[in-house]
Amino acid sequence: MPDDPHAILDAGLATLGLDPALAAPLRRYLDLLARWNRTYNLTAIRYPGEMVTLHLLDSLSMHAHVDGVSRLADLGTGAGLPGIPLAIARPGLEVTLVESNGKKARFLREAVRSLGLANARVAESRAEAVDLPGAFDAITARAVATLADILAAGGHLLAPGGRLLAMKGVRPDAEVAALPVGWEVRAIHPLAVPGLGAERHLVVVGRGAPGGA
Template sequence: MNDASDPALRAELDAGLAALGLDAALAPPLLAYLALLARWNRTYNLTAIREPRAMVSLHLLDSLAMQPFARGVGSLADLGTGAGLPGIPLAIALPSLQVTLVESNGKKARFLREAVRTLGLGNARVAESRAEALDQPGAFDAITARAMATLADLLAAGAHLLRPGGQLLAMKGARPDAEIAALPAGWHMAAVHPLAVPGLDAERHLVVVERAPT
């Protein structure tokens, strides 16, 4: 595996950050996270993606593509975060965002705690729990998930975590019109934002779901 300090890897990340309008100063902590993930992945199989250049686009830049819509959000719960995606890149890019990384798998939760400690992320914490069992009702401005379950399933698992007026920010591939049509009563699609991920030739959308007006 190429080292995460490879200059070509840094150049690719710098170009991606520039394309997203983000500061190149984010590159060192993002690459430190990538190096930690690669090291743990050899033993714990945290992600099926092992090639570093693929990790830059499919993990880091894919997660950061949604950051304009997380700006101004005070607190975010990342449900089923796995290796910390999108929560850790968002916490690195948005220091004012308080991120709770929700993960029930013990090995992944151990990695997340080590990543938060090693990277010095004072705005991130780990909740080793299934989303539906997390006992923090109304604690978050937003919940998110990256290609985990349907919109209806995400709401079933995590809607109790949202404060009044809170939003589900769901990262999807192709525009999920069937899922939007199947939203449960009391919820509606507020917006669908196409996302352009540098280095990724695939559809990405961010679906914003809110409680329906009464």
């Protein structure tokens, strides 16, 4: 049935080319989020089918673009999106979930513990205060700020050659034009989220060549 969140998740994983065995841990994460959400209001999205599409499948739509990434920092991760779904789907990926809100950080620690995510850790901090310069191959953020703001807060975390993987809705051409000096767009990938008609894009930003414009 189209309104069955389990069926939506199974169909979405198949469309994204992901292992159907991922459905079980993803459901456990979603169940935990729904339970905590009743008390702590972690997300405004409450209908299970919408949570599957707008949280899980939206996050996983970028999974192919973390190939070659060993260490990822998810800035302003909130309830763990996209970091926790990516950590579930990519056990070889080390994910640091950066979140300054105390109640959300508590949820994240419980999610990491209860799901047994050995490849995820929580940093209860603002991104700009994380003292791990150059520690990550990639940073990501999911529609939480402009590209310039994300780089101002977390650009110091990127290793040489590292890149920002910014999840956006419509193609953010104005934000691209306002990138700070020293950064350049490497690619803009349209993302197809199963069951979602709205536009999604992944903007890949890296440091510009020395001496470049």
